[in-house]
Amino acid sequence: MCSKSKVIIYKDMPSYTIRRKFKSRKNEVYLVDLKKADETVIPAVLKKYIGSRENKDKEALLLKLLAKEGLTVPKIYFEGSDHIILEYIYGKTLLDRIIDLEFNQDNHINNEESCLVFFKLIKWLNDFYRITEKVFGKGYIFGDINFRNFIIQDEIYGIDLEDSNCRGYREEDGGRLCAYLLTYSPPFTKWKLLAARQAVKIMTHEFGYNKKLLKEEMNKELYEIQKRRNITYTWNSSFDIF
Numbered sequence: 001m002c003s004k005s006k007v008i009i010y011k012d013m014p015s016y017t018i019r020r021k022f023k024s025r026k027n028e029v030y031l032v033d034l035k036k037a038d039e040t041v042i043p044a045v046l047k048k049y050i051g052s053r054e055n056k057d058k059e060a061l062l063l064k065l066l067a068k069e070g071l072t073v074p075k076i077y078f079e080g081s082d083h084i085i086l087e088y089i090y091g092k093t094l095l096d097r098i099i100d101l102e103f104n105q106d107n108h109i110n111n112e113e114s115c116l117v118f119f120k121l122i123k124w125l126n127d128f129y130r131i132t133e134k135v136f137g138k139g140y141i142f143g144d145i146n147f148r149n150f151i152i153q154d155e156i157y158g159i160d161l162e163d164s165n166c167r168g169y170r171e172e173d174g175g176r177l178c179a180y181l182l183t184y185s186p187p188f189t190k191w192k193l194l195a196a197r198q199a200v201k202i203m204t205h206e207f208g209y210n211k212k213l214l215k216e217e218m219n220k221e222l223y224e225i226q227k228r229r230n231i232t233y234t235w236n237s238s239f240d241i242f
Helices: 053-068 094-105 111-136 170-183 190-206 211-229
Strands: 016-022 028-035 041-048 076-079 083-087 150-152 156-158
Touching: 016 041, 053 076, 053 083, 053 111, 094 111, 094 150, 094 190, 111 150, 111 156, 111 170, 111 190, 170 190, 170 211, 190 211
Parallel strands: none
Antiparallel strands: 016 028, 028 041, 041 083, 076 083, 150 156
């Protein structure tokens, strides 16, 4: 029998009750109350894949491999043909944490506090690249660097790996990180510009990202964001985060 500290593996579909539905662009995702064999109830996440079953298979495989290598990701409780039931990770989304930081710091960024958040995120991504390269022979990129796809406690958890793939390079993720950070509402504030500069410094100085590629990928993602949101951003180009 597994101890409580280990992953709970259900051979048959466990009993659960849906508590509420999460907002998701691609799938049906629910917070559920999951009944364990000893009748105790724990919160869990039911993720039902609407598109290709390959997305489910890929995400489930990545979650198992990453957990085995010690990276902080949700445990899998049950895997079905078109869905998985996952550990519910307590904590704030990275987006909520960034919003709190900006609200509390206003335009005067607390370098130590914000730096720690970005360092944890970029280190998690770096470990993700390292582990996938070790397992598959080629590093994956995360893909959807939406700050809602990360939960922050003492550590960072990546919770949505569906868009991860082996067809890119880490500067793509880094460029998206900067672009998303800059354009979350309200966009291009002084705090966000300072925070983006700080994130770039960590990526380039601590982890050896290529600065030129990073800037190209950020500009590419900014262009895509404007197209998706049907908006044009204007900001002081003299403020160079690079």
